Amino acid sequence: MTNILDFEDFDPPTNSSPVSTNFNVMFGRVVPPLQQIKLFSPADWEEFTREWAYSKKSLYIKVVKESGGNDMGIDVAGFTDDQGTQGVWDNFQCKHYNKALTPSQVYVEFGKMIWHSFQQQFVPPRKYYFVAPQGCGMSLSRLLRNPNELKNELEANWGKYCEGEITSTQKIKLEGNFKKYFENFDFSIFTSKDPLDLVTEHQQTPFHAVRFGGGLNQRPQPLFPPNSINEKENNYIKKLLGVYEEQIGQAGLTTETLMQHLKWVRHLDKQREYFYCAESLKNFSRDNVPNGTFENLQKEILDGVENLTYVPYPSKLHSMNTIISQAGSLALSANPLISVVHISDKNGICHQLANDDLLDW
Missing domain, CATH: 3.40.91 (Restriction Endonuclease)
Structure with missing residues (x-):
């Protein structure tokens, strides 16, 4: 008796196929x-x-x-x-x-x-x-x-x-x-x-x-800054006040006397948002990536902006804006957290580094 082979045409996957994604091209099919x-x-x-x-x-x-x-x-x-x-x-x-x-x-x-x-x-x-x-x-x-x-x-x-x-x-x-x-x-x-x-x-x-693999868990909404400045913020806030003193032309500024200058109050509020956004990322990293991952991210950002700290600037504000802008443009593609990192986090990490006296304006 003769066996009859039954063939079916093979149609290669189209662009609509689930295997034809950038992730699959880079890493292949996900193995559970x-x-x-x-x-x-x-x-x-x-x-x-x-x-x-x-x-x-x-x-x-x-x-x-x-x-x-x-x-x-x-x-x-x-x-x-x-x-x-x-x-x-x-x-x-x-x-x-x-x-x-x-x-x-x-x-x-x-x-x-x-x-x-x-x-x-x-x-x-x-x-x-x-x-x-x-x-x-x-x-x-x-x-x-x-x-x-x-x-x-x-x-x-x-x-x-x-x-x-x-x-x-x-x-x-x-x-x-x-x-x-x-x-x-x-x-x-x-x-x-x-x-x-x-x-x-x-x-x-x-x-x-x-x-x-398979990506990180969804990141929760960042922490919002409390109304009163926390003791852990004192150092980077002090450096920001130094920036405002130079801009306003008034020595000995405090967060209370700054209230007379709404433009800089808004600026301070935004910097605090950045700081707490980075703090939220730090908390997220503790439960989702190995110890030291967030600290490595901080080091990458410091390494990426450190050369700018040796440049003479016309003002502290110009120095701060240049360094923070550079941090925001860094790719940081090697860090496991990069898929959940926002520009606000990078800005906030600069203030964390300033808080630890690793950056100054």
Whole structure:
């Protein structure tokens, strides 16, 4: 019998196709985070888990990653008090495999936790989470839901998977005082985290956009300046008053005496709006990008205008306007915040820098 091939013409995507956008041309199709995590290296997976745990900072005073190479079954730990692993803590065991976890892959991890806590290296954690991009398979999930069955299965498989694998210096037999400890151990501490929950909760960290792309969260409306000048504004306000003194020809100006000169009152109000716009961006950066991103943006702006600070100007106003205008024209294309930065932010950052005595007029 002859097979008949059935062909269909291939029509290349048109300009109306969703793949024909500038973003797609530059970066290709967006890969959802749930798929991206399956491509991580084991080291990246541990770092991702630590970032995720950061979203639980209300539960922990510190989140740490084991870096000593002495594997006792602890990858990432969340401490609820200053006692560390001697207090109340949670353990996150990171496993990056190309398939869902099975009992045989993690029996030794149960064994490590029980043995090393028996040795008083640490107290058992409040919760012990398996964290894997493919999650736990049906067999392991069943055991995690049934602590007694987990205990029985681990005991039955101890000789094969744990006895010679927990340490390289000795065989750990399930006998004597250790057997008694094993029998009384709380197996209900063992559980797992669903990959979808991990990705969803990771979105609440400042690391998400940098790790997975897809853009930043929508930025809220900027803060509006309070009616009274805040103490944190004193330095840049003092420098602005110096500008107005020169323009008005009146020494010793204060914000109160400035009220007689409405033109400069309006100017001051606008500069304060710029300052608080930049402060809003600073607050936004804390929850949406890694630490130091906003400070790097400030440094980029300072680097972009610093050469202008050495130029002689006919007045302080001319100096300020020239420097702020230059800041507003800077591209700053490398900073992760650039998609949400407005000219008002750049102007305001100049006043932040003046407030920190890094700029003067």
